[in-house]
Amino acid sequence: MNDFILPIPEAIDLYEEGDLNGLDITQLGEYLEINTHIPFHIRGDIYKRFSKRRIEEASKEFARIRLRDPGKRFVSGPPSQAEVDYEKRRISDPGWKSFGILYEGVLYQKVISDLVIKGGLDPKHCILLFTNQLFGTWDRDDSRYHARVSLYGFPSLISLTGLVEAPAKPKEFYLKKQMGTPVAWLKEEYQGKFLDHGDLRTTEVLKGYAMQGLFFHLTGDPFCEDRDCRLFNSHWQEEVLHSQLDGRYDFCPRHDSILNQLRGRDR
Amino acid sequence: MGGQENMAEKKRIFTPVSEKEITRAIVDSFARQFIEYVESDCLIIGGGPSGLMAGRDIASKGVKTLIVERNNYIGGGFWIGGYLMNKVTVREPGQKILEELGIPYEKAVKGLYVADGPHACSKLIAAACDAGVKFANMTIFDDVVLREGNRVCGAVVNWTPVNALPREITCVDPVALESKFVVDSTGHDACVVKKLEERGILKTTGFGAMWVEQSEDLVVEHTGEAHPGLIVTGMAVATTYGLPRMGPTFGAMLLSGRKGAQVILQKMNPVVRPR
Numbered sequence: 001m002n003d004f005i006l007p008i009p010e011a012i013d014l015y016e017e018g019d020l021n022g023l024d025i026t027q028l029g030e031y032l033e034i035n036t037h038i039p040f041h042i043r044g045d046i047y048k049r050f051s052k053r054r055i056e057e058a059s060k061e062f063a064r065i066r067l068r069d070p071g072k073r074f075v076s077g078p079p080s081q082a083e084v085d086y087e088k089r090r091i092s093d094p095g096w097k098s099f100g101i102l103y104e105g106v107l108y109q110k111v112i113s114d115l116v117i118k119g120g121l122d123p124k125h126c127i128l129l130f131t132n133q134l135f136g137t138w139d140r141d142d143s144r145y146h147a148r149v150s151l152y153g154f155p156s157l158i159s160l161t162g163l164v165e166a167p168a169k170p171k172e173f174y175l176k177k178q179m180g181t182p183v184a185w186l187k188e189e190y191q192g193k194f195l196d197h198g199d200l201r202t203t204e205v206l207k208g209y210a211m212q213g214l215f216f217h218l219t220g221d222p223f224c225e226d227r228d229c230r231l232f233n234s235h236w237q238e239e240v241l242h243s244q245l246d247g248r249y250d251f252c253p254r255h256d257s258i259l260n261q262l263r264g265r266d267r
Numbered sequence: 268m269g270g271q272e273n274m275a276e277k278k279r280i281f282t283p284v285s286e287k288e289i290t291r292a293i294v295d296s297f298a299r300q301f302i303e304y305v306e307s308d309c310l311i312i313g314g315g316p317s318g319l320m321a322g323r324d325i326a327s328k329g330v331k332t333l334i335v336e337r338n339n340y341i342g343g344g345f346w347i348g349g350y351l352m353n354k355v356t357v358r359e360p361g362q363k364i365l366e367e368l369g370i371p372y373e374k375a376v377k378g379l380y381v382a383d384g385p386h387a388c389s390k391l392i393a394a395a396c397d398a399g400v401k402f403a404n405m406t407i408f409d410d411v412v413l414r415e416g417n418r419v420c421g422a423v424v425n426w427t428p429v430n431a432l433p434r435e436i437t438c439v440d441p442v443a444l445e446s447k448f449v450v451d452s453t454g455h456d457a458c459v460v461k462k463l464e465e466r467g468i469l470k471t472t473g474f475g476a477m478w479v480e481q482s483e484d485l486v487v488e489h490t491g492e493a494h495p496g497l498i499v500t501g502m503a504v505a506t507t508y509g510l511p512r513m514g515p516t517f518g519a520m521l522l523s524g525r526k527g528a529q530v531i532l533q534k535m536n537p538v539v540r541p542r
Binding site: 066068083089097099101 | 376482484507
């Protein structure tokens with residue numbers, strides 16, 4: 001198992017943030033366990049075990065890391081009390097539905113990490129957080145923030161909103177939208193060609209992203225260049241749908257071999 | 268002769284009243300109202316849909332409410348939908364407010380309803396008036412009144428046309444109105460919030476790009492007290508917190524106004540006067 005840089009985790013911890021409409025997290029966990037023989041635990045709402053004081057602190061942090069202008073580098077500044085109050089209401093409500101604020105992704109990951117990872121990195125647990133909030137990271141190529149589906153690390157963050165909003169829809173969709181075609185009409189015209197909020201395909205698609213999170217934990221590399229592999233780093237909705245639903249296989253021969261090794265370890 | 272004069276009087280529709288009596292009636296009534304409302308419980312800057320909704324809900328609980336509007340007409344953008352077409356849309360659950368106000372509407376697609384702009388706007392204005400809201404139209408916001416701790420407790424106003432005249436010939440001082448709460452319902456301009464920003468008390472971001480599906484939720488969720496004494500509603504919320512803008516749909520304006528009213532009523536609870 002030379003590809004692994006960390007010990008195989010004892011468990012995969014699945015956390016939730018906000019209303020995850022469309023995700024069957026149990027089904028996703030079972031998929032991970034079947035493919036890796038690593039047991040999963042559904043930990044539920046990520047904030048439920050914390051004190052009011054910790055929630056207050058986290059609220060201030062979330063309010064502080066809002067991206068005011070995605071075209072400029074993030075600059076920290078004091079948030080308003082109303083923004084802090086909004087964040088407190090948001091993270092205190094497990095069923096929170098509203099999204100649309102874009103947060104600085106790396107700092108968002110740090111806030112979550114400070115909450116759930118105490119006393120240093122614990123390689124025995126692979127932690128995945130599924131969220132309905134939107135985060136972005138800075139792209140050096142075009143010098144602006146872009147919304148992301150996922151941010152792999154400790155923990156890994158996977159955004160259902162990012163899954164819909166980040167990978168690009170067909171080019172024609174945007175051209176027609178620019179020319180004034182209502183979005184509702186475009187969604188009808190291009191139905192099925194991209195994922196939408198509450199899409200019935202969400203769970204199936206997110207299985208691949210969860211596996212990316214696990215591969216990051218194990219090998220430091222979540223991605224594959226094979227566009228038929230679930231670990232393909234998709235930038236378009238078309239690529240997401242192909243690699244997660246319509247590829248020749250679930251995993252390419254190389255990654256399938258790694259999974260075989262994982263499954264074979266307890267024989 | 269006398270018979271002919273009687274015939275002439277019988278043909279009059281209106282009771283004879285002199286010009287000076289008409290003038291005195293206007294001045295007297297206006298002055299009494301203005302004197303009374305120099306001090307109010309709630310001063311709403313902006314007579315658009317969110318300001319009207321807030322005013323209607325607040326005043327219906329017996330709270331003394333004045334709306335200041337810079338235009339001659341009340342209603343802001345609620346008369347017209349997008350692109351000068353006079354149909355206004357609301358997304359569910361905004362249609363419940365249309366029902367409450369007696370505004371007829373029709374369903375466009377699932378979750379989207381359309382009403383006539385003139386009908387919707389006039390019904391909302393009437394509802395605010397019926398609830399007891401008073402108006403100072405053709406009146407422009409000029410500055411905030413601040414007290415200890417920079418708490419907002421009023422607004423400085425002037426006649427709107429004064430702004431159009433050259434400063435050199437119009438040293439026309441404004442006047443101050445005091446209030447327990449001020450509501451910024453001035454739309455994209457967020458005039459009251461911007462005035463606080465000029466003074467270095469608040470910082471705004473400016474509304475983001477259009478994202479109709481999410482912006483309405485975010486505007487309603489962020490509606491509330493932006494600074495002690497200042498509640499922000501409607502599109503001014505988007506400007507204050509850098510939220511996406513929503514385009515030609517009005518559900519969030521109505522619900523944001525309602526939420527702003529709820530915030531004020533909660534804070535005022537001990538002070539509400541019975542009607």
